[in-house]
Amino acid sequence: MKRFFVLFLIIALYSCTSEKKKTETAEQWTALWNGKDLSGWHSYLGTPYQVQTDSLGNTLTPFGRDNDPLGVITLVDTGDGNAIRISGVAWGMIYTAQDYRNYHLKLKTKWGEGMHSPRENGPRDSGLLYHGFGVPGSVHNWMDSQELQVQQGDMGDYWPVGDVEIDIPSVLKDSIYHIYKDNAPLRSYYFAETLKTATHDSLAKRRVFKAFDAERPHGEWNDVELIALGDSSIHIVNGKVVMRLFNSRKRSTQEKLDSGKIILQSEGAEVFYKDLYIKQISEVPGKYR
Known part of the structure; x- marks a missing residue:
């Protein structure tokens, strides 16, 4: 007993x-995604890259919000769980209906095989955009936002999208670009107006390379995490911090930018996302301080 x-x-x-x-x-x-449908999310899609008329010669206009005639955004069973499949055929995005502030976001992503103009020959490209604001489709079929790059070989890089600016500790990587380095002097990065002329100077002001490559081989799931606390953020790939960013703000007003939509890009390549989870935080988790 x-x-x-x-x-x-x-x-x-x-x-x-x-x-x-x-x-x-x-x-x-x-x-953040229920695994069954796109409740709580919206889509915005342009047309296939630089395609201006259909087969009958009719002028094409952007497909717009929640209109997806080509099935660019679908839900699929990958064999190891349901996922959001983004074909990349038309440039655009899915984005949360809600704004988010002070959070830890995690998701899984992997590349598919489809590659479309202008990514026929790679690299495969998408992106996790955050602090999104403004009119959907106003910036290359996306919206103003900060970007954690999801691009093959460059996962974790930083790009500004539209009217944003941020400071990143960085050093010269080569004669043009900068690379993240912990405790290096802060440099400001923004969407330079000279982008229209595609000058080296404009690109150098926009792109920052992650500290090192932590991406897994093609076809394997990658764990991507984003910590956004106040006007600072941390890019994490497969458990490794690849970049820390500070003083997120709107470029035009210098107003602090610390909240907004969460966005997944369609940008010419087939990509899958699943297991999207978010947690409200008041401090950076100990392992990532």
């Missing part, structure tokens, strides 16, 4: 601990 009672206590304690862990997990992480 005594042995039975002890065993009962052990089982009861294990059960309580297990339930507590489940509860804590549920309280900490919230599904």
Whole structure:
């Protein structure tokens, strides 16, 4: 009887601990995507890259919000869970209906095989945009936002999209570009007006290379995390911090930019996203400080 009672206590304690862990997990992480449909998200799509007329010669206009005649955004069973498939045929995005501030976001992403103009020969490209604001489609079929680059071989890089600016510790990588380096002097990066002339100077003001390559081989799932706290952010790829960014702001007004939409890009390549979770935070998690 005594042995039975002890065993009962052990089982009861294990059960309580297990339930507590489940509860804590549920309280900490919230599904950003429900795995079944695109509730809580919107899409905005342009036309296929530089395609201005259809086969009958009719002028094409951007497909716009929540209109996807080519099935660019679909939900698929990948064999290891449901995922959002973005074909990349038309440039655009899906974006959250809600704005988010002070959060830790995590997701899984992997490349498909489809490659479309102007990415027929690579590199495969997409992006996790954050602090999105403004009119959908106003910036190359996206919206003003900061970008954690999701591009083959460049996962974790930074790009500004539209009316944004940010400071990043960086050093020269070569004669043009800069690369992230912890504790290096801060440099400001923004969407330079001279981009229209595609000058080296404009590109150098826009792109910052991540500290090192942490991406997994083609076809494997990558764990991408974004920590956005106040006007600072951290880019994390497969558990490794590849960049820290500071003083996020709107370029035109220098107003602090610390909240907005979360966005996944369609940019000429087939890509899959799944297991999107978000957690509200008041400080940077210990392992990433």
